Amino acid sequence: MEFLGHYNYWIVIFLMMTGFYVVISHSNLVRKIIGLNIFQTSVFILYISMGKMPGGTAPIVAEGVTLYSNPLPHVLILTAIVVGVATTALGLALVVRIKEAYGTVEEDEIHAQDESL
Amino acid sequence: MIETLIDIVLLTFLAVTAIVIVRIRSLFAVIMLAGIYSLASAGLFVVLDAVDVAFTEAVVGAGISTVLLLGTLALTGEQRKTTSRHGPLIPLAVVTLTGAVLVWGTWDMPLFGDPGAPAHQHVAPRYIQDSPNEVGVPNMVTSVLASYRGFDTLGEVTVIFTAGVGVLALLGFRRRKPRHPEREKP
Numbered sequence: 001m002e003f004l005g006h007y008n009y010w011i012v013i014f015l016m017m018t019g020f021y022v023v024i025s026h027s028n029l030v031r032k033i034i035g036l037n038i039f040q041t042s043v044f045i046l047y048i049s050m051g052k053m054p055g056g057t058a059p060i061v062a063e064g065v066t067l068y069s070n071p072l073p074h075v076l077i078l079t080a081i082v083v084g085v086a087t088t089a090l091g092l093a094l095v096v097r098i099k100e101a102y103g104t105v106e107e108d109e110i111h112a113q114d115e116s117l
Numbered sequence: 118m119i120e121t122l123i124d125i126v127l128l129t130f131l132a133v134t135a136i137v138i139v140r141i142r143s144l145f146a147v148i149m150l151a152g153i154y155s156l157a158s159a160g161l162f163v164v165l166d167a168v169d170v171a172f173t174e175a176v177v178g179a180g181i182s183t184v185l186l187l188g189t190l191a192l193t194g195e196q197r198k199t200t201s202r203h204g205p206l207i208p209l210a211v212v213t214l215t216g217a218v219l220v221w222g223t224w225d226m227p228l229f230g231d232p233g234a235p236a237h238q239h240v241a242p243r244y245i246q247d248s249p250n251e252v253g254v255p256n257m258v259t260s261v262l263a264s265y266r267g268f269d270t271l272g273e274v275t276v277i278f279t280a281g282v283g284v285l286a287l288l289g290f291r292r293r294k295p296r297h298p299e300r301e302k303p
Contacts, residue, residue: 004121005228010220011128017216018135025208030144030189034151037182038135041158044174045131048167053237054230058166059245061255069166070241071257075266077170078258079273085177085185086280092189093287099193 008049015042027107029095033088040084047073047080120164127161144195148186155179169258 015038022035051073059071095105102110134154138147155178162171227234244261252260262270 004125005230006223006226007125008128008229009223009226011132013216013219013223014132015135016219017212018132018139020215021208021212022139024211025205028144030186030193031147034138034147034186037151037178038138038154041155041174041178044170045128045158045161048162048165048170049229050227050234050236051167052165052230053232056166058168059257060168061249061257068245068257070237071244071261072241073236074167074170074258075261075269077167078173078262079269081170081173081177083273083276085181086277088182089185090280090283090287092185093284095189096192097287105193 009046012042012046012049015039015045027109029098029105029107030092032107033091033095036091037084037088040080044077044080047077123164124161127157127164130157131161144190148183148190151186152179152183155182169256 019035019037019039019042022038023032026032026035051070053067053069056067056069057065059068059074098110099105102113104110104113131154134150134157138150138154141147141150155174159171159175159179162168162174227236244257244265248257248260248265249255252264254260254263
């Protein structure tokens, strides 16, 4: 059970590092934002994994149920998901403006055009 | 037992989707896969008892985010070139090193599904036992969100409002003159 006990965390770390890799290795700005989304979702999975109670059920009061999963991580992640889509929207708006200003969304082409970066 | 099996299968599916997102070239396919990734994680949240989070992730992550990304793709256009100035080696080394340190950190984490984990000890029992009487809503997530941690939600609304103002300020209502008129379609 040692392996299964850590499997969630390892997949979370793998997903997190995949998102990180997309952010630092690809030069397309839309791909970078998708990488940030992958990273973010991995953090959600980490929190929800920590709230799971074995044999528990969803934290909604029901007849004959005594064991519930921890509702606190769920609340934190609900907030994080909505904030996440707000930041994604803002980032994509910036990408659209960068496209209007530079005519490209590739990071290295923008660097080549603008000496100050 | 069956829950653990579904958990493992969905996590593996997420990992495979993430690898394909890194490898594939077409930006449209990447956006669709990001939607699939969000939907699979919503399924995982159902298995892990977080039904409210699963609803939100399916609607916001798989729905709205995909629409926003597709809209951006329509405005900026597909670009085939995916090479970057550095090869893949430096980012791969950074990512492997960071990941190794994080895996080392998991040895101190409580095992998955440990009932004695610190996360279950502090305020969670109070929310579970007393919130149906104190707030009067059967869904504990709702009572924590709207009552016990209401200021968190107020802060969330502030963040969304700020982001909305930011998007409007960036894209606005005006039609800006393009700086490179030859690149714009008529």
